[in-house]
Amino acid sequence: MKGIVMEVYEDKVIVLAKDGSFLEVNRDNRDLDIGQEIEVDDNNKKIRGRIIKRLASIAAAFILLITTGYGVYGYYTPYGYINVDINPSVEIAYNLYNRVIDLKGLNEDGNILISKIKNYRNRTIENVINEVIDTAVEQAYVRPEQENVILITITEKKDKVDDEKIYKLVDSHIKQKIENTEVILIEGDNNIYKRAREDKISPGKLMLIEKAIDLNKDIKFEEVAKKPVKEIMRMIKEAKREKEKKEERKKLEKKTEKEMDKIEEMKFNKSRKAKGKKEDKLEREEIEKFRKDKTKKDEEEKEIEVDKIEKYKEKDQRRYLKKKSQDEFEEQRKEKQENLIINDNKKNQDNKYKVDKSEKKNKSKRGHENEYKHNKKERGKDED
Template sequence: MKQKIKGVVMEVQENQVVLMCDDGTFRNVPHDQHDIPAIGEYVTYRVKKSPLLLGNRKQVLPLVALAAILLFAIMNVSLFQPQQPAYLLAVDINPSMELSLDEDLDVIEITGLNEDANRVIKDLDVKGQDIDKVINEIVVRLKNDKYLSADTPAIITATWIELQDHSISKDLRSVEEIFNHSLGENHVEAEMEVYVENEDYYKKAKEVDLSVNSYRMYQEMSNDEVEVDIKDVQNKSVKELRQIAEKEAEKASERKKSERDKSSPSPDKEEAAKNTKVETENSSSRHNSSTSVPKKEDEKQSEKEKNGFLFSTRPG
């Protein structure tokens, strides 16, 4: 005699499935090799009644219920325990977002860090998807929302963060290559900036409530002695921070040029100094020539008398 067994598929094994039946019990039911159900699917099977259940129903039911409770508890622990990410990919254009990935580089979740990002990734199903597919979908949405185009090249800043002691497979294409491939397929232009950081760097960024890429921009401006309040940085995108850095660099260049101009004489001043030097030299030359005056005849005659060389000019 056969009986109907209805329930939700909790586990799929090679030759059978584990069903959680309508009465709360769990049953192992053989499945057709050509018709394998999916986990979570509600199915109905016809199986032979077990003699054990027919003859000793009162004794067996408590054992089945206990086993079901234990199995359900074990499965709940694995089902509701959050999956720990192995990697993070922080992406900034104007939308700022973070992708959490597992050891196989499949995306666990995507988090928007500002309003623009939340609008772009709205209703985007990424769980379990390959990183290539998710990045391509992000590029498509950025193009549709006019953040990327073929006419105006944007700048995409991406930072790869290792959260656990894992090494990326040598066969993994770089993040830059994945983005460039997607940019080419969607016929949009963008300049890529790709960085690699560790978990400590990520934690420092989060301590000051900044995305990883914004934190790097803040550090660069601080190193260049650009005075900027951390609260102002928190409210700005990487694109806006880059514009601030460029303006401050221009101001610094102008200040240095002004200082050089003040320290070096102008051409007019140099010419005036040259003319003054020439006049001084000419005046000195005139003075020296006027002091070499020939001695008078009387002075010469007096000297001759003193030396006994006086001759009489009167006639004898």
């Protein structure tokens, strides 16, 4: 049957069995923690007497913690995950109290590895990680004759686990057994964890694959996902080296190009000096010829422009004279018409004057005649 470790001593542990009894169990050099669940049998010595009261109070407090209110939720709910990738990929789920509540393999080798680990529940994170690494060494997943890589990925709600402490623990523990082992620790997040679960790989491995693809676009996700972590790390290092080589080549090419330009400039300047006065004179003559040709061309273009202007002026002048002639003709016509009107008016006035004068003369004549007749008539009367 199973029981929970209540107290740990140098050579023995006190276990609370499922039937409520307390058993004294030999430790047998096992690394056991309080709260850890282990296998016990009925042959173990049962504890009796006054010590039972103290153990009962401890057991009551422990049971109360994990079976009431927030305690049961906090104890059995995953607070975070630690993934260990070698070639076996293993995921350790731990609770709010940093106790391991689940252990599963993420690939075939991972399932084989965890099948060798018993009684992992309620143990500390550090204890289970060390056992995972020890089992990997025993199963020859980590070997002294090869380069080894262990990838640790921590994904949790808050920074509860000490990342540096975990790194130092794993690094020192593995190097006590196999020296040539590189330990890499990565912090994940919930988004990466969800994506990794969809791809059935660890968050750390997903992050390494994405980094490899970012460095080398020819890498295919499906192919790399099947490779062990050390192979992915090798691909990343090669891709980095290749990228650095390309950057160095570019820098060298740029530097070489600048140096070649400088050499060409020096050759050109040296060549110019070597030409001597004769070539300088020829060069000056060529420059002078170019200037003269340019001046001549400019003058020809200017003459052409002047001719154009003159043609425009001549055309405008003809247009002006034509308009002026038309205006003068119109003015003469108007003047002639006005003169005709004036002459007609003058004739009319002269005719009127003559008529008036004639009428006046006739009237005067008639007056004289009437006066003469009247005078004559008067004289006749006098004679009678």
